[in-house]
Amino acid sequence: MLSERRLQVLRAIVQDYVGTEEPVGSKALTERHNLGVSPATVRNDMAALEDEGFIAQPHTSAGRIPTDKGYRLFVDKLAGVKPMTAPERRAIQNFLEGAVDLDDVVARTVRLLAQLTRQVAVVQYPSLTRSTVRHVELLSLAPARVMLVLITDTGRVEQRVVDCPAPFGEASLADLRARLNSRVANRRFADVPGLVEDLPEAFEHEDRGTVSTVLSTLLETLVEENEERLMIGGTANLTRFGHDFPLTIRPVLEALEEQVVLLKLLGEAKDPGVTVRIGHENAHEGLNSTSVVSVGYGSGGEAVAKLGVVGPTRMDYPGTMGAVRAVARYVGQILAES
């Protein structure tokens, strides 16, 4: 077990390194943090910390930098979440309140997160399967063509065009619309399949094929993987990454383009609170030198989606975690209101 002072030394190293972006030496440490001991003592502690794998030297006779393991310890034990100040909270609220629709909420959230944390922000659209149905609309485009529009309680809208096997009259359409809505309105999307199963039976034989087709399109829309949309922003912040650019930034940009990767990344975080994945803890190779700070958000008590930021492992964890948590909270509020 590490002594209290050694933990303090680790904390100091992390803080200084995050601040200066340069390996930190024993002398600088004692000067900037009054640890009450001499550089020589700190050197011994550092040697111990290095043995344990919490810090490393980029090369002999350079200062130390934290390893992923070191950051992990720092996040878990040595640092809290830095709450936002009152003015910051007000600014967040003001900024989000001007949003006119869901796209706008998400877009503003991304910008806000990117600005607050000065990192790359990722916001997932509220998930369909975890939302509830507000309304299902059916529009006749042509005799055998129907547009299906789904509206969720979070304001998300999905639409699909359905080609019907047979012409479908306005009356039948109105009937289906009414029945469908009476069954699924205000129910969770996840429950919809069970609720509509027997619907075709209520219709004339000639319409059953069409009803089934519409329903199966509806169900497809719900389960489809690409239901999970997301928006990213603040990629310009990647340029503050390091001095050894192309090599570092490239794989990150590539990973960010792969929505699937990002969704998995956010999805993995099961913790109800803020989750931090550091460096190699991220499954995707391109993100091995980044950390991901994410959290769920939702209109009620329950999370309907996630949001977070991607930044260098050398980031201000307490501040970032605070910002991410605060933004998630306010986005939840905004969604609940609309």
Add this chain to the structure above:
Amino acid sequence: MLSERRLQVLRAIVQDYVGTEEPVGSKALTERHNLGVSPATVRNDMAALEDEGFIAQPHTSAGRIPTDKGYRLFVDKLAGVKPMTAPERRAIQNFLEGAVDLDDVVARTVRLLAQLTRQVAVVQYPSLTRSTVRHVELLSLAPARVMLVLITDTGRVEQRVVDCPAPFGEASLADLRARLNSRVANRRFADVPGLVEDLPEAFEHEDRGTVSTVLSTLLETLVEENEERLMIGGTANLTRFGHDFPLTIRPVLEALEEQVVLLKLLGEAKDPGVTVRIGHENAHEGLNSTSVVSVGYGSGGEAVAKLGVVGPTRMDYPGTMGAVRAVARYVGQILAES
């Protein structure tokens, strides 16, 4: 006026520089293009081209690179648009055909463009004002709360929640819905304001306030600047930019985050065909070392939005223009079908 051979020399310089990314010298030129003259002659031509401002030397005793003016001449006079090959065209079509909704079409288009051109792709959502109305839907959320959903012929959906000044019955709502649709369905969005002006008069006095509120929200939705959404992709391709990274890439990423800037960029192109803006021709400073190749696309003969790519001024113009044009054509087809 420049002699025919000098133009050929310029063309050769552009082609070689685009290929190698290195300043091209007189000797290399004569070796790779059979101009039928000696390096010394080419040197004279180069000196002339430099006097005219078409090419420049990064430093004394280096090869020449084209200037913006040189690229401009190349694009206007010396190069055509390289058409896609048949397999490429098939690939584009196949890739786009799998799309399920408008978001998906746009997302696929961005990916496709980025892959084909190996540059940053930008696709604008079909504009509202230039589209036609397919349907307007009104949903009652609460006695004095209505959700307004707009669906365009291009598949785009917009929704707004309207707080009404007074409770609004289901019957009135249905009435408004019917009147609204009979007036505006299949009309161009731009014409909507004139078509609904006198609608409130058809209603009972107590409902007029609500009707006006709903209508004004509808009109707001149409004119709002943020109606102009867009999607970008392929930012990872920026890493192929140059060797002097951070300085080049940073402002570009920043510019790309500013949707307003991008929209203006695409908007400026008035030409019905493919438009190319080279280097300093772009108003935005951050994009002074990039070129933008854009073109309008639409479901009918008319352009409803633009798409294009952003890349280094040193790009393969004929190929890029061909790809952009081809993609626009197929996206138009897909939109027309759905």
Add this chain to the structure above:
DNA sequence: GCCTGGCACTCTGCGCGTGCGAGTGCCAGC
């Protein structure tokens, strides 16, 4: 008059050696 080969000149990039400074590890003493 235009093209050509030759020649001197200029400049960048690269490899190399050097000195400096930061930082370490270890040890003897308190």
Add this chain to the structure above:
DNA sequence: GCTGGCACTCGCACGCGCAGAGTGCCAGGC
């Protein structure tokens, strides 16, 4: 167990020289 001192190790910035690429110009030839 902490401290001051000391020798040691590297990385980095700097200066130098050299090779190579490319130019401009000139005198001669078609």
